Amino acid sequence: MATGPREVWGDLATTAFVESSPLFRSLDDSARRDLLLVAQLVTFAPGELVSGEGGEGVFLVVEGTAVACAGTPAGPADVSTLERGAFFGAPRVLGGSSRAWSLVARTELTAVGFPTPIVAVLAERFPKVRALLAALLAAREREAAARLGA
Numbered sequence: 138m139a140t141g142p143r144e145v146w147g148d149l150a151t152t153a154f155v156e157s158s159p160l161f162r163s164l165d166d167s168a169r170r171d172l173l174l175v176a177q178l179v180t181f182a183p184g185e186l187v188s189g190e191g192g193e194g195v196f197l198v199v200e201g202t203a204v205a206c207a208g209t210p211a212g213p214a215d216v217s218t219l220e221r222g223a224f225f226g227a228p229r230v231l232g233g234s235s236r237a238w239s240l241v242a243r244t245e246l247t248a249v250g251f252p253t254p255i256v257a258v259l260a261e262r263f264p265k266v267r268a269l270l271a272a273l274l275a276a277r278e279r280e281a282a283a284r285l286g287a
Contacts, residue, residue, distance in 0.1 A: 142177035145249055151178055151199065155249055158197060160224060163265035172259065177250045181242040188225060188240045194250040195226035201246035207281040208237030216281040218243065227274040229253045230260050231267070238277075 145151050152173055155161055161169055178199070181187050187203060188194055198219050205225060206213035219225060225240045230253060260267040 142179045142250070145176035145178050146174050148178065151249065154199060155197060158222065158224075160197075160266060160269050163263055163269070164259060165263075168259055168263065172251060172255060175252055175255055179248060179250055181246045181248070183242055183244055183246075185242045185246075186239060187242055187246065187248060193229070193253050195224060195230060195253060195256045196240065196248040196250050198223045198225075199247040199249055202243040203246050203248075204241050204243050205277060206239045206241060207285065208239075209285060213237075213239055214285055216284055217277060224270075224273055226253065226256075227270040227277075230257045230270055231274060 145155065155173060155176065156169060161172065164172065181201075181203075188196060198221055200221060203219045203223075203225070204215045205217045205219055207216045219240070225238075228238060256266075260270060
């Protein structure tokens with residue numbers, strides 16, 4: 138079961154990790170600060186659903202491994218393994234995807250969660266954030282198509 142969320146603000150190691158992420162390096166200092174103020178650090182047990190279809194949040198993997206699963210007619214299928222530094226939740230920010238996506242912890246997983254509405258506003262304000270999320274989603278979609286033969 139997930140641990141209760143903990144604030145990222147004030148956690149120097151986690152703050153430095155988030156700030157080093159390519160997605161957030163393109164933000165100005167004020168936007169990075171605002172995002173860090175609402176970010177939550179959560180730990181999930183192996184096999185636990187981190188984020189499912191219709192869920193809220195964009196997640197940055199801090200420690201551990203997770204699996205991105207894509208919806209298929211036969212049910213969810215593992216598409217890619219996400220490790221330290223990987224993001225999940227781009228479709229929520231970009232307005233959707235052709236697939237239903239979920240994220241499941243493979244090992245104990247610690248991730249930083251950011252509220253989708255905040256990331257969406259930042260993606261509009263900072264075109265590079267939007268472009269990086271779109272590239273991430275496109276790559277994940279290609280990987281899903283290659284793995285699932287669709």
